[in-house]
Amino acid sequence: MAELKSALEEDPLPKIIFTHYPLYTDRFFFNFGDTTERNLMINYFAKNNVKLHLGGHLHWLEKHDFGSFQGYALPSYRFKRQWTLVHINEKTQSYSIEIISAD
Numbered sequence: 001m002a003e004l005k006s007a008l009e010e011d012p013l014p015k016i017i018f019t020h021y022p023l024y025t026d027r028f029f030f031n032f033g034d035t036t037e038r039n040l041m042i043n044y045f046a047k048n049n050v051k052l053h054l055g056g057h058l059h060w061l062e063k064h065d066f067g068s069f070q071g072y073a074l075p076s077y078r079f080k081r082q083w084t085l086v087h088i089n090e091k092t093q094s095y096s097i098e099i100i101s102a103d
Contacts, residue, residue, distance in 0.1 A: 001040060008048035014093050015050045016086070022055030022073035024064050045069055052095055054086070061099060072097060 008015070023038055032038035045053060046068045053069060059076035075082040081102040088095050 001037065004041070005044050008044050008050070012049060015045075015048070016052045016054065016088075016095075017045060017050055019053070019055045021057050022062065022064075023053055023066070023071050025058060025062055025073060027058075042066055051093065052086075054084075075099060077102070 021032055023032060023042060032041070044050075046066065050069045053066075053071040055071065055073050056076065058073040059079040060073070061075050062073040064071045072084075074084045077083050082099050083102075085098040085100060086095055087098065
């Protein structure tokens with residue numbers, strides 16, 4: 001956690017963070033089980049210009065607003081036959097999420 005905090009603090013640029021697990025989910029499973037760890041990460045992300053967090057593991061789409069950044073759990077190709085494209089506009093520092101279905 002100290003290395004993550006240090007890396008975030010050393011880089012003032014906008015960031016996108018990827019993790020296997022989502023930070024939070026509406027369901028009781030498949031998120032960061034250690035709520036202290038999760039809360040620290042949300043706090044670090046909010047303070048250090050993180051714009052977007054992308055997590056997997058759920059295999060369905062969920063979006064959560066953390067105030068200063070958005071978090072998504074993304075669908076799985078294996079389970080949903082979908083994949084995700086993230087479009088980044090560096091000029092406007094914005095992004096869009098596109099879910100593409102194979103069916």
